[in-house]
Amino acid sequence: MSTLTVNGISKSFYGVKAVQGVSFEIGPGQIMALIGPNGAGKSTCFNMLNGQLRPDTGSVTFGGHDITGSAPSEIWRHGVGRTFQIAQTFGSMTVRENVQMVLHSVNRRLWGLWSPLMAGYAAEADELLEAVGMQEQADRACCVLAYGDVKRLELAMALANRPRLLLMDEPTAGMAPKERNELMSLTARLVTERGLSVLFTEHSVDVVFEHANTVVVMSRGQLIARGTPEEIREDPLVQEVYLGSGAFLETSGIGQ
Numbered sequence: 001m002s003t004l005t006v007n008g009i010s011k012s013f014y015g016v017k018a019v020q021g022v023s024f025e026i027g028p029g030q031i032m033a034l035i036g037p038n039g040a041g042k043s044t045c046f047n048m049l050n051g052q053l054r055p056d057t058g059s060v061t062f063g064g065h066d067i068t069g070s071a072p073s074e075i076w077r078h079g080v081g082r083t084f085q086i087a088q089t090f091g092s093m094t095v096r097e098n099v100q101m102v103l104h105s106v107n108r109r110l111w112g113l114w115s116p117l118m119a120g121y122a123a124e125a126d127e128l129l130e131a132v133g134m135q136e137q138a139d140r141a142c143c144v145l146a147y148g149d150v151k152r153l154e155l156a157m158a159l160a161n162r163p164r165l166l167l168m169d170e171p172t173a174g175m176a177p178k179e180r181n182e183l184m185s186l187t188a189r190l191v192t193e194r195g196l197s198v199l200f201t202e203h204s205v206d207v208v209f210e211h212a213n214t215v216v217v218m219s220r221g222q223l224i225a226r227g228t229p230e231e232i233r234e235d236p237l238v239q240e241v242y243l244g245s246g247a248f249l250e251t252s253g254i255g256q
């Protein structure tokens with residue numbers, strides 16, 4: 001059974017058809033990359049899944065719930081976690097406090113006003129920090145962390161809601177190649193250990209071909225291909241769309 005079903009979603013801005021009739025499904029254990037040239041419609045598509053934009057047409061269902069046009073907080077409550085292109089953490093708080101804050105929010109949802117009276121979720125926070133290899137840094141202020149560590153903390157915060165799907169917007173933007181690989185290997189391990197699915201947008205083809213198990217390709221608002229990294233590399237339409245994007249062709253092996 002699929003976790004997320006996207007059925008024919010479209011979005012236009014003042015006559016510009018940013019996304020046109022895009023459909024795909026993500027099942028448990030999938031690490032799906034959404035790629036395409038600049039202006040292909042990736043961000044618009046992504047933002048219709050996380051609730052930042054309401055589709056003009058089509059539907060999005062998650063775990064059997066229709067979440068089309070729902071607010072981001074509502075989608076989060078259904079079990080969709082998110083990480084951002086620029087990590088969203090509180091610099092003046094410690095690493096542990098950042099996770100505790102999300103746990104408070106999650107538990108307020110479950111227990112209502114009783115939540116603030118409960119323990120500070122320190123043990124739960126430490127368990128999540130351990131899962132992402134950040135426990136030794138639990139007492140440090142976020143603002144002194146290296147960028148790769150902030151991204152790992154962001155992952156722990158996203159996991160606090162026990163999501164079944166993680167939406168990651170350009171997770172490795174601004175990172176060095178070694179850090180990129182570490183973050184995506186960690187993500188892949190979490191997918192296996194926790195039975196998650198991941199959908200991520202990404203400009204780095206190295207990351208996509210090394211870490212995604214499924215790739216969907218958009219061009220001019222439409223979904224033009226879906227397959228394994230190997231299938232996408234060989235796809236003539238994908239090769240054509242990327243023609244002229246030398247870096248992509250060279251690194252990915254597309255067009256060779």
Ligand SMILES: Nc1ncnc2c1ncn2[C@@H]1O[C@H](COP(=O)(O)OP(=O)(O)OP(=O)(O)O)[C@@H](O)[C@H]1O
Pocket residue numbers: 013014016017018036037038039040041042043044045
């Ligand atoms: N808020 C907006 N208002 C008007 N046009 C928009 C808006 N958002 C996106 N567009 C247009 O929709 C099309 C798709 O844009 P989108 O940002 O989704 O593409 P993208 O694949 O994410 O591109 P990039 O890789 O450059 O971020 C583009 O033509 C863009 O100019």
